[in-house]
Amino acid sequence: MMEKLSPFHVAVLVYMSQIGIVVFALPRQLADYFGTNGWLVLLPGLLVTSFNIYLITLVHRLGDGKSVFEIMERSIPKAVLYPVYLGLCSVWLIFGCMIGKKYVLLFQMIAFPTTNPMLFKMAVDVLLFLLIIKGIFTISKAATFFFWMTFWMYFLLFWFLPSFSWVRLTPFILQGGHDQVKGALELYTAYLGYELSILLFPYMDKSKKSLAAIYAGNAFLSLLYICLSLVCFGFFSFGQLKKLLFPLLDLLGYIQFPFIERLENMLYGFFLFLILMTVAMYWWGALEAMRRVIPKLKIPVLAFLLTVISYCISFIPKTLDQVNNWILYLGYAATGIAFGLPVLLIALLLLQGRRVSRV
Amino acid sequence: MYKRLSAVLLLLLVLLLTGCNSDERILEKLGMVQTASYDLAENDRLKTVYSVPVIDPESSERRQLLKAVTDSLKEARVLLSKQIDLRLVSGQLRTVLFGLNLAKEGLGDHIDTLLRDPSIALGVQVAIVDGEAGELLSKSFKSNKDTGTFVNHLLEKESSSNIIPPTTLYAFTRDYHDDGIDPIVPIVKDQGDRAGISGIAFFQDGRFVMKIPSKDGIIFALLRGDIKQGELSINLGERNGRKVRVMFSSMLNKRKVSVQHLGDNRFKFIIADSIQGSVLEYTGHEDLSQSKKRHELERDVAEYIRGKAQEMVKKLQQNNVDSIGIGQYVRNSLTYKAWKSLDWSKVYPGVEVECRIKVTIKDYGKYM
Incomplete structure (x- = not known):
């Protein structure tokens, strides 16, 4: 019998592919774009993502858990599908790659200011390559392992409670922000990663629990975002929060234990596990899409080619700002895919269903 | 073959570490x-x-x-x-x-x-x-x-x-x-x-x-928020030809604040402190084991602290520094629009501030 992902592993995998580099800047973005009590925006965020996940579960139900590629290939000629696959592959591949690059650039800023970031990037990419050639079950096991390895970090939030003050939150709801639409799109990248669960269908149980697990992973992420942002809004003053480019880094830097202080370099290192999983999932998605185009090529060779291509592309943006821009635009594309792909599949499935019933 | 490839890649990872040469830190x-x-x-x-x-x-x-x-x-x-x-x-x-x-x-x-x-x-x-x-x-x-x-x-x-x-x-x-x-x-x-x-x-x-x-630091701390530890030496003047000094120690303070709108951009700010502490020094005549006398002393200490606190608030207002954070509470009692249209630095010196102090003597040491 083929190995299947258990609901818990699906939930962890979804959560681990969602939490990524955006979390470092998230509280500031909320304050900057949405103003006072910007953390409240995370609640509609949860609703929108849940709706998107509902679309994904609908695909699962209508398609009876079949692979999305199979569903598409049944009705659309391959000549039309190949550019779609190429599009999916390139967006996911480069999006993942830029997330990795941003992590590396931040790491360079706080710990190794003059080392060539591309050396770190190569180290990360080698790890990622070794991970994705092993397939989704190994990725899932690694994700679960990394999840437990980083689980204790959430408790660090308690450190900030003594300096937390409700007064700083102000009673004003979303006042003093700007460019909310742009902000909302930018913030949405913080949730991205759940859309890859659509590729997990052939690998998970067909039970309802597996689908509920996708919601659970997303809800856990939202809860974590809300806690983190709430702490930031009460720990920092509103004006101060808007000035901090990466509030999470400042939070980490503030932690001192009697026996050790300035832990942020070590703590930041732990975030590598979270970033690794996000990138690994995007690359795995890219690999899955590419396998449909070139099915004859062996997976490691294909994975190697993709890794090399992405590594070469990651040379292009040099500064943190440029990487941010790439992530922004690729984030738009990934958001489009997150909604567009399930909608397309539902349309196809309905069409196919009608055809079958006519026969 | 893949195992060999993995080994080669891992070796490559180790070699990459040499790239950090320029950021090497030797203690x-x-x-x-x-x-x-x-x-x-x-x-x-x-x-x-x-x-x-x-x-x-x-x-x-x-x-x-x-x-x-x-x-x-x-x-x-x-x-x-x-x-x-x-x-x-x-x-x-x-x-x-x-x-x-x-x-x-x-x-x-x-x-x-x-x-x-x-x-x-x-x-x-x-x-x-x-x-x-x-x-x-x-x-x-x-x-x-x-x-x-x-x-x-x-x-x-x-x-x-x-x-x-x-x-x-x-x-x-x-x-x-x-x-x-x-x-x-x-x-x-x-x-x-x-x-x-x-x-x-x-x-x-x-x-x-x-x-x-720095001797007034504790008074300011009482105005600014809750405290969990603190000491205050109080001079209650002369009574019956004897200098009365009280040393109030292990102070705990719970601060409550409220804002009243007096209209026309005028505000009243009330700070209510509830202070608990131990008396470690008392040079007066009264017998502190009598609860009536103790309550009298509590009132005297509260009055002393209130006087000092009011004096400090006045000084802060004269210099137009709002380090107590009165503005935060006034802000939170207004609408966003009203707060933004308010020139706080002009309004602040005119805010009516009332300090209400309640003192409770938890114990008075181990000596009658």
Whole structure:
């Protein structure tokens, strides 16, 4: 019998592919774009993502858990599908790659200011390559392992409670922000990663629990975002929060234990596990899409080619700002895919269903 | 084959580590700045002194002092790194001292520069030196040869006992960027044979405006918020030809505040403190074991604290510094639009502030 992902592993995998580099800047973005009590925006965020996940579960139900590629290939000629696959592959591949690059650039800023970031990037990419050639079950096991390895970090939030003050939150709801639409799109990248669960269908149980697990992973992420942002809004003053480019880094830097202080370099290192999983999932998605185009090529060779291509592309943006821009635009594309792909599949499935019933 | 490939790739990972050569940090070769001081020099320039601990156990010196006069904070670092055979790093910076004259000019920009550096954390202590900060840092006191470390420990200890509020870069920037409160910073002074905390400095828009002596620190702490520890010596004057002094210790304070709108942009702010504590010294005649007498003493102490608190609030209002954070509560009692259209710095001096103090004597020691 083929190995299947258990609901818990699906939930962890979804959560681990969602939490990524955006979390470092998230509280500031909320304050900057949405103003006072910007953390409240995370609640509609949860609703929108849940709706998107509902679309994904609908695909699962209508398609009876079949692979999305199979569903598409049944009705659309391959000549039309190949550019779609190429599009999916390139967006996911480069999006993942830029997330990795941003992590590396931040790491360079706080710990190794003059080392060539591309050396770190190569180290990360080698790890990622070794991970994705092993397939989704190994990725899932690694994700679960990394999840437990980083689980204790959430408790660090308690450190900030003594300096937390409700007064700083102000009673004003979303006042003093700007460019909310742009902000909302930018913030949405913080949730991205759940859309890859659509590729997990052939690998998970067909039970309802597996689908509920996708919601659970997303809800856990939202809860974590809300806690983190709430702490930031009460720990920092509103004006101060808007000035901090990466509030999470400042939070980490503030932690001192009697026996050790300035832990942020070590703590930041732990975030590598979270970033690794996000990138690994995007690359795995890219690999899955590419396998449909070139099915004859062996997976490691294909994975190697993709890794090399992405590594070469990651040379292009040099500064943190440029990487941010790439992530922004690729984030738009990934958001489009997150909604567009399930909608397309539902349309196809309905069409196919009608055809079958006519026969 | 893949195993071999994996092995090769892992080897490659190890080789990659050699790439960090330029960022290699060898402890013995690092000059870790522990305390930095900044003063205003002539022509609006900046006088910087770094105190770098000497790690070599054979050296008789415990620290190395580096001095420079430059146009900017970070230029000083470039210049100072040329005076030392070690690589200067600021990741272990614990305390930043600013001279009083520089504080009067404004600290906002300097603190901004400090925080831009990713190696400087928000937990760094900030203090003002009554006089020249560089002079104080350079001086070796008999009791403590390393003044920087001493000041750091002093600030940590005092802020934990609430005599001065905790003041780190975090607290300063937090209040500096908040529109309803002004930041405060402890003042350190050269007291001849030692350095000591002489008071609290009050800032408005990053500029030093006024100060209070450290003995009034506890009164200010009671106005600013809850406290978990504190001591206050109270002089109740002469009664029946005897000087009455009370030492109130292990103080716990719960502060409650409320805002009343008096109309026409006028506000009344009520601070209600509920203080508990032990009496460790009492030189009066009364018998404290009688609850009636004890309650009388409680009222006397409360009245004393209230008087002092009202006096302090008045002084703060006269200097237009809202370090208690009255603005935060007024802001939260208004709509966003009303708060934004309010010129708080004009309204603040006219706010009616009422302090209500309730004192409870938990115990009066182990002596009748």
